[in-house]
Amino acid sequence: MTLAAATPVYPDAIQQIVARAGALYSLPAVAVEVLRLTESPRVDVQALKQCIERDPALTVKILRVVNSSLFGLPREVSDLNQALALLGIKPLKLLALGFSLPESLFLSVARDQLDWYWKTSLVRAVAAREISEQLFQKPGDDAFLAGLLLDIGVLVLLGELRQPYAAVLSEAIASQADLAVLEHESLGFDHRQLTAGLLQHWNLPPLLTAAIGAPHDTRYWAHNKADHAHLVRVLHLGELFAQLIGQRRLSVLPDLLDAGDAYCQLDKSRLHDLIATLEPKVRQLANVLSLQIAGGEDYTQIIVQAHAKMSQVAESVAAPLSRGIANDAASPIEQESHEAQALILAKQLRASFELFYRSGLSGEVDVDQALPRVPNSNSEAPAPVLASPFGAMTAAASAASDLETRLTLEVGRCRSLRRPIGLAAIEAQSTELLDSTQTEVLERLMTRACNRAEGVTTIEQLGPRRRLLLFPGRDRHEAVAAARHVVDEIRSSLEPYCRSEQLPAVAVGAGVACAAAPAKNFRPVSLLETADRCLTAALRSGGVKSLEVS
Structure with a gap:
């Protein structure tokens, strides 16, 4: 999708949204205290345990995840003392941060969008952890947290730009489109960059924020030696897994195979082995967090379908080329319909964002009142909003x-x-x-x-x-x-x-x-x-x- 005119570039747009979001969404006190306690090289383990235990619901979630197949501990852990002894400080710190998002972030999210958010986030988090440990033989705790938090920018944009952005998100969900492309066309940046800015505002580890905000350029990162390069590579692969499995974007399989080969010699055989381990762990993590994730597709079957689609595309290109005929056939009607709808919604989002940006700079217009509402069938659906694992209740x-x-x-x-x-x-x-x-x-x-x-x-x-x-x-x-x-x-x-x-x-x-x-x-x-x-x-x-x- 390409808009008629070039998307305006506002160099400080992300900073402006982060400044507004930072005032609206604050990390819970437990997360702030966890960050403070773990800043020092000599962490007070007892103080950290007592801090987490002040939030009983958080403690239960952490223990349930630690006892899940995701960690594969030899025996069940019944309290944080045992968890700290077996896993160390860092995994518990990352789990505490990952499960301590501000409840207000979920107030503007409709049912289908929240379902998409959690399904994508859980698949990405589990995939990133497994990729780091199985394919790179490196700890996967940072990768898990990065995968879990990467889409926070989506929640922020829903709260700030409201219906114009919700309409674009719903269209991306309905048509399995690349949300980041639609965002770049409309806003000049994507939600990953916004997530990185907000996490930086919350003082999360620089390695984490740098990896989340980095562009996914396979050639650039394949042999890069930067401190966060490994996390960028793992997160890139985890995101492609999430799009393929969580969003059923079958067309990303070639990108996944190309990036996997460049990063860690991932071939079809290793891909199928990895896929087989993901499904039970994603389902168990969803159960641990009391999430009802829609869709019961078999992950292996999705991969089979993606391979079949890739073969069909190759055949459709090869046939006319073998006859020396240029392949200028029109796109299917359904695809054209999606593109036309996305174009309308992207134009509306761009106009709304320009209004948001001008209002924010001048201070003359109340942005909340000035932004127009552009209804769409999914985002304003009266279906009940799914509860987040943090218990957010909304008007x-x-x-x-x-x-x-x-x-x-x-x-x-x-x-x-x-x-x-x-x-x-x-x-x-x-x-x-x-x-x-x-x-x-x-x-x-x-x-x-x-x-x-x-x-x-x-x-x-x-x-x-x-x-x-x-x-x-x-x-x-x-x-x-x-x-x-x-x-x-x-x-x-x-x-x-x-x-x-x-x-x-x-x-x-x-x-x-x-x-x-x-x-x-x-x-x-x-x-x-x-x-x-x-x-x-x-x-x-x-x-x-x-x-x-x-």
Whole structure:
């Protein structure tokens, strides 16, 4: 994806965001004290143990991880004294830091984004540790912590740039795109650089921050002798593993094999051996942290699929070349649709970031109020927010709970009456940022069209450009017809405003989820989740998309 104009470069942009984030997100007192106690070459082991024990939940997490297959200790460890005796100070220090993130970092993260964050982070952390120990025969504690913390910048950007960034993240998740590329196109930097800046602000070890912020240049780092070069190489491979396994980006397999060969002679055989050890350790770590990670794909099978895709790509290139024909075939329609959607969202993110940057410098505009909200189907999904392993509870979760309660009641009524139920998520996305007057017009047109819909009992407004419509007693065919009527009416109402350039181009779509006969064990929230997925597809391709939920 390439934006029409060059992305503006703001040399101090990262420092500006770090300064704001540093004021908003502070390390918990236990983490700060752990850093202070371990600064000295002669660490007071008893003081360190007492510091960690002041946080009982943290102590339990550390002991559970230490007793997991990740460390492979010969006997079970029942307290921190034993852990310190068997492992030493550094592993416990790193675990304490890795599991002591500020709870406020997770307040702006929707369910699908949090699931993506943890799945990616856990695979990366475990992979980096195993790569360091198995392929390089070096301790993997630093690699584990670096892998666990690398995506903190994503959480910060969600909190600072909000919906414009959330929309880009959701598109990257939906299309298995390279998030760092989208960020560079829109912002001029990526979240890894921001993570490094924030960790430096928190006074984490310089070796760690330098490795996280380093660009992933295989040729440069293959034989580099810098102090942090080993950690850069391990983290690069761990990130590629996370993208391949955690995000199912099958296209990164060639990059993984190339980097692996350059760094440590990693071939296909050693790759398969390493993959076989990752899956149980990632699952056990997720259980230890009380995380529910979606997706139960077999890691080995993902590698097989990636190899198959790599072969297909090679064949598709080789065939026309063997005939002396230039291969200028167009991309598949689905890929073009993703690229077009990403382009729209990246433009919105760039405009929002420029506003953020100017506001931050001048001090004349309240950045929190000035940044526009650009809804998207996933980031504003009313599905419940997954709890972080640090127990963050949010107002957003409370609002989602209210919506779930109303939905649960309606599903219960339809079940008792043996009637179907449908839910439509309708959204309007503009290609440009809207001012307050334009937003007001769009909101009024959407509200009017939704109020005219037949058979609707509940209209939930989620921001000025998104509505949820509940259709009790309507089957899939009827709910889709009603949603399509609403979409057509919104488009018709928008036409004169767009033609006269009072509004930019606006895409309108609807995702519909229906349950023909909700059973006793039916999850009402599955209607919300399915409608969201359908809405994402509808906004990319236009019109209305629907699915039946059983």
